Amino acid sequence: DIQMTQSPASLSASLGETVTIQCRASEDIYSGLAWYQQKPGKSPQLLIYGASSLQDGVPSRFSGSGSGTQYSLKISSMQTEDEGVYFCQQGLKYPYTFGAGTKLELK
Amino acid sequence: EVQLKESGPGLVQPSQTLSLTCTVSGFSLTDYSVHWVRQPPGKGLEWMGVMWSGGSTAYNSALKSRLSISRDTSKSQVFLKMNSLQTEDTAIYYCTRDNNYFDYWGQGVMVTVSS
Numbered sequence: 001d002i003q004m005t006q007s008p009a010s011l012s013a014s015l016g017e018t019v020t021i022q023c024r025a026s027e028d029i030y031s032g033l034a035w036y037q038q039k040p041g042k043s044p045q046l047l048i049y050g051a052s053s054l055q056d057g058v059p060s061r062f063s064g065s066g067s068g069t070q071y072s073l074k075i076s077s078m079q080t081e082d083e084g085v086y087f088c089q090q091g092l093k094y095p096y097t098f099g100a101g102t103k104l105e106l107k
Numbered sequence: 108e109v110q111l112k113e114s115g116p117g118l119v120q121p122s123q124t125l126s127l128t129c130t131v132s133g134f135s136l137t138d139y140s141v142h143w144v145r146q147p148p149g150k151g152l153e154w155m156g157v158m159w160s161g162g163s164t165a166y167n168s169a170l171k172s173r174l175s176i177s178r179d180t181s182k183s184q185v186f187l188k189m190n191s192l193q194t195e196d197t198a199i200y201y202c203t204r205d206n207n208y209f210d211y212w213g214q215g216v217m218v219t220v221s222s
Binding site for chain 1: 167209
């Protein structure tokens with residue numbers, strides 16, 4: 001199975017701060033990567049797919065980049081509503097696998 | 108409007124079988140695949156398996172011996188059955204639509220395995 005390693009496990013950011021979350025795959029996933037945001041008591045919401053494509057309705061302050069085994073999610077200006085847990089997921093091979101999550105809090 | 112909704116028992120006894128239903132609307136099960144993903148309390152996400160739009164299935168090998176996914180296209184429903192439940196199967200169970208990625212999710216159903 002492809003292992004997905006996210007870092008950091010948690011972080012706190014101030015309003016307006018730039019936030020970056022990393023995700024590393026155990027093998028090349030050829031940009032087959034998605035990012036999800038999950039708020040407490042809610043189901044995950046798709047933010048980014050194909051490593052860098054923004055899902056409809058997602059604010060443009062979210063962006064994704066990367067290739068091969070290394071990927072990142074960037075929030076260009078932290079907002080209150082961005083608090084939550086962020087997961088990466090590889091969609092290249094079965095079983096689809098997720099990172100362990102990064103908990104983002106407002107400082 | 109695309110919607111998915113999971114339903115099923117909230118409590119299952121150890122060693123018993125879990126049966127869940129995912130009822131979808133706003134799209135056809137013959138056009139989109141539907142996956143099951145679960146999340147133990149306070150933990151990460153685990154992909155369980157998929158009902159492909161063509162009617163075949165694929166399962167996580169870690170669960171394959173216990174898991175079965177089926178569907179009724181006339182009722183727009185996908186079913187999950189998993190036997191020999193243990194306490195570690197306590198989780199929120201989600202169904203989600205495959206649009207190359209998981210673009211719509213159900214609200215989830217909390218299943219507790221306990222006697």
